[in-house]
Amino acid sequence: MSAANQLAALIANMFATGLLDDQFQQLQMLQDPSAPNFVSEVVTLFCHDGERIIGELAKLLDKPTVDFDRVDAFVHQLKGSSASVGALKVKNTCIQFREFCQQKSKDGCLKTLETVRINFYELRGKFQTMLQLERQVNGFPPNN
């Protein structure tokens, strides 16, 4: 299967499995010859920031006394950026996470953090594959 076909199939799968919603299509529509790497830049930034936020959440929830306001602030950031890139599953998990923050439930937060982590890394892996395939489609060798 050509790289272009693999890319199309991957993105279709990401929509079909609920990883992405139509906001991602909005991002794709914003890409044009004057900004040929726009989607790649946004996705890369999202992945970098998401990883940082998850790390901060793990540290905050590891403390004996949890500052739920700070946890909520980080989850709010991740929810916001998820919504902006169309990361539906991550966004929805963040919504649940915020409810546990409001309830000041450490157990709830820890369990949801694990779900966020799984969903985020699943998405990140597929985004990385997507970017590699885009490079191949554009005639560049894949990054190693």
Place this chain on the structure above:
Amino acid sequence: MQHSKRQPSTKKRKIRVHHHHLKSSIFMASRNQGSAPRALVVEDIKVDRLILMHMLHKLNCEAIAVENGKEAVDLFLEGKTFDIVFSDKDMPIMSGPEAVAKIRAMGATEVKIVGVSADFGGKEAFMQAGADVFVPKPVKLETLQSMLEVVISKKNMSG
């Protein structure tokens, strides 16, 4: 871009051509009058800031971005002027509504201020602070376009 289909017929048909150049109406309007709209983006989330700035540049806006309400207020205190401000709600150091209230209190009543948030409860906070309009996140390009068209026509009328 979509184009109308010409139907072979003896009857006269109206030909409609649909242009999907989102930039064109704003670009032509601002170019004819010589000034692009000046926008300020107040947003702490990097991804959101990148997307909004890209949209504004795509719509031929001169846009700058800051990361919290205090930085926005500082720009106004320095005498900077903008045609339109897009402000997120929850930010470190100073929130969007707090910044909006301070900007209005300075006498900056002409600048169009748009409150932006994924939190629907943010609308009340922004409107009470003096924002002109609230839009939910994520912001759509068409929404930005229609807002900027209003700003440009107001600029053109005031000369």
